[in-house]
Amino acid sequence: MRRRLLALVCVSACLLTGCGVMSDSAAERRTVTVWLMQHSASQDFLDRFTEEFEREHETLDLDIRIQEWTGVGEKVQRALRGDDPDGPDVIEVGNTQVSAYAESDGLLDLTLESMRDWGRDDWLPGLAEPGRWGSQQYGIPWYAANRVVVYRKDLFRAAGVTPPKTRDEWLETTERLDTGDTQGIYLAGQDWYTLAGFIWEEGGELATEGSGVWKGALDSEAALRGMDFYRRLQKLGDGPVDADEEHPPQAGVFAEGNVAQIVAVPGLVRAIVQQNPALEDTIGYFPVPGKEPGRPGAVFTGGSDLVVPAATDVEDAAVEVVAALTGARWNTDLARTMNYVPNKAELADSVAGEEGLEAMAAGAARGRATPATPRWSVVEADNPIKEYMTKVLTGADPEKEAERASRRITETLAFE
Structure with a gap:
């Protein structure tokens, strides 16, 4: 100007x-x-x-x-x-x-x-x-x-498995990998971007808009199915249930050498290899699997x-x-x-x-992408989604916790 x-x-x-x-x-x-x-x-x-x-x-x-x-x-x-x-x-x-x-x-x-x-x-x-x-x-x-699955090719070969094409196959593959000292997957309990993809894949939403009014939608049947898939996958590793993927940084956890998979952007591999150069030739990638063969799962972009x-x-x-x-x-x-x-x-x-x-x-x-409302940044700052995830992963009733988190999202989006 x-x-x-x-x-x-x-x-x-x-x-x-x-x-x-x-x-x-x-x-x-x-x-x-x-x-x-x-x-x-x-x-x-x-x-x-x-x-x-x-x-x-x-x-x-x-x-x-x-x-x-x-x-x-x-x-x-x-x-x-x-x-x-x-x-x-x-x-x-x-x-x-x-x-x-x-x-x-x-x-x-x-x-x-x-x-x-x-x-x-x-x-x-x-x-x-x-x-x-x-x-x-x-x-x-x-x-x-966007996120993909970063995996260890050598651990997949040792377990006799190949990159899965569907979510059901992903669960089966990860269960076979989760043995001995090896974590089938490292998935932190509050990785809500990854959860968002699972919710969208089921046809659910984080929040919905009608007549200019936004409401939290984690309590829909579709969103609850997405959370249930997250719960089943997350337990096939030792990720903390009360922290996100940066606490501790999952690149460092993967670099320790006993994790078969993480969900991350490919660029994270640079940090992994810097910490453990021996892994450079063992790392592969595949899209987050969807419900149907031949179609990747929904992901946050x-x-x-x-x-x-x-x-x-x-x-x-x-x-x-x-x-x-x-x-x-x-x-x-x-x-x-x-x-x-x-x-x-x-x-x-x-x-x-x-x-x-x-x-x-x-x-x-x-x-x-996340809901197209200017108030969504305020939701992320307080982030009831993370608390909801931890509650479900530690045994709380998913429907009740989803309703509670949805109410908080609705209140935040409606505040002027």
């Missing part, structure tokens, strides 16, 4: 020297300020993109500024309110954050471009759906990452969308940047460079040959 300052400089130059001495290209040149998050893209990728984009758009300059995730929410809100005179024209945001920003009327509506030019119907649902507010598309999918502040004064140029970064050419380049899933299932071939990415891309086709 530095164009206002540039305009003043140009006016001053005209007054001093006469506008006729300025070239048309200099007068028309504009800068697009882009905020991207730390570690989302390598510097090499950004350098290549900037060079090519500026060559193809001779009157545009890119000013890419890297932001840290910590504290970025308030910084983005200030920019959307127009409080930052040197603010961004394009912003990378978490896919589940879009609704909070769109609610304040601070984002440009990109529905027309999405439907007419960018193939909205082909985007991964887990990225596309949270990018909408009402019927309008504000967030444009950039990249995705994380990732980023690109948005354009409504206050930008280079709207058309900002849209050009979004179109380029999310288009097939640069989206597949980013996926290969950073080990991401591209924003469309049809682009999955771009990561072919990389086992972890192939498993992740297969699962991403059935990816979902």
Whole structure:
């Protein structure tokens, strides 16, 4: 948004020297300020993109500024309110954050471009759906990452089993692996993102919306079936029932060498191998199994969308940047460079040959996001889902605990 300052400089130059001495290209040149998050893209990728984009758009300059995730929410809100005179024209945001920003009327509506030019119907649902507010598309999918099953090939061979194709097979396989000092699976009791996938696979929801009112839905029959599957799988290992996957970090637990499987993003394997290099050639991946053969299970899809502040004064140029970064050419380049899933299932071939990415891309086709309400972040901060899971895993009545957790979710979502 530095164009206002540039305009003043140009006016001053005209007054001093006469506008006729300025070239048309200099007068028309504009800068697009882009905020991207730390570690989302390598510097090499950004350098290549900037060079090519500026060559193809001779009157545009890119000013890419890297932001840290910590504290970025308030910084983005200030920019959307127009409080930052040197603010961004394009912003990378978490896919589940879009609704909070769109609610304040601070984002440009990109529905027309999405439907007419960018193939909205082909985007991964887990990225596309949270990018909408009402019927309008504000967030444009950039990249995705989701959980797969990370497993020990040597332990599978020793047990005489192969990667399962269905959830029932997964339980049977894990039970055979869970013997002696080997945990069939390490699954922390409060890994609620993994539980969400099991609930969605059963046809349930974390929360539902009707007539603008959101309600917790963990007490539906489908959601209860998802929790029951989680309970049956979790007990085939020694994961703590009162902690999530980061307490302790499951990468460290897997690195100890006596765990056959974990549910994680493929990128976690780097941390595992750093702690135990001997495991590098023993690790494999497969999509989280679904109820039916040949169809991966539903999973939570994380990732980023690109948005354009409504206050930008280079709207058309900002849209050009979004179109380029999310288009097939640069989206597949980013996926290969950073080990991401591209924003469309049809682009999955771009990561072919990389086992972890192939498993992740297969699962991403059935990816979902958390409920598209700005209040969901408040639910996560208090997180009654974690407490509910622990209660069920320690023997409490699932229906009663699900009803209690659902009421808390409803109260949180309704609070103004």
